[in-house]
């Protein structure tokens with residue numbers, strides 16, 4: 001299995017990062033996409049990926065909640081890094097109207113410009129969308145073409161959001177711990193999402209799946225998410241592993 005969204009470099013793992021990675025590998029999770037969020041965590045992200053080549057794959061981007069007054073500097077940093085190193089995606093990027101809309105104008109600008117950075121390099125984008133599907137769609141409607149591909153990470157939308165995403169034709173849905181929550185309506189939405197459009201992800205250390213909800217999330221819990229998808233689609237967990245791994249390899253070119 002492939003965890004397509006893990007912040008394993010974050011300080012929550014300072015005490016046991018290697019052990020957490022080994023636990024995940026022991027549970028059948030063999031590769032990890034590791035997105036940074038801004039300059040402040042970039043070095044830690046790169047160190048992890050350099051320590052585990054072929055296992056941890058780096059993505060660089062300016063996260064919407066990190067868009068502040070200095071966002072031009074941050075965007076210049078992303079562009080410079082894309083020229084210096086090999087990344088599997090631009091991310092995570094997007095729009096977040098949940099935490100704050102103080103910088104919404106700058107968020108829109110940063111998202112659109114990073115889509116174009118990715119497009120020019122033929123890289124997928126990792127989209128963070130929180131209370132912001134209308135904002136995201138407005139930008140994609142303007143700039144999307146067949147070279148713009150990616151994943152809606154931690155997908156939290158409704159059926160109409162998925163149907164709209166499907167129209168673009170080049171995006172997948174990142175499915176994480178929320179699918180295991182007892183009160184989640186996500187399963188009903190995922191009913192209409194074929195598994196060929198799904199990627200597994202944890203978003204560790206956040207969004208911990210049941211029955212570990214409330215504790216730190218880690219990639220070793222990916223099988224809990226795969227199992228839930230297997231039940232939903234009435235197929236084996238091996239089949240979920242096979243198809244979502246193929247999806248991830250095709251999306252991130254790994």
Ligand SMILES: [Zn+2]
Pocket residue numbers: 005007035092203
């Ligand atoms: Zn994330």
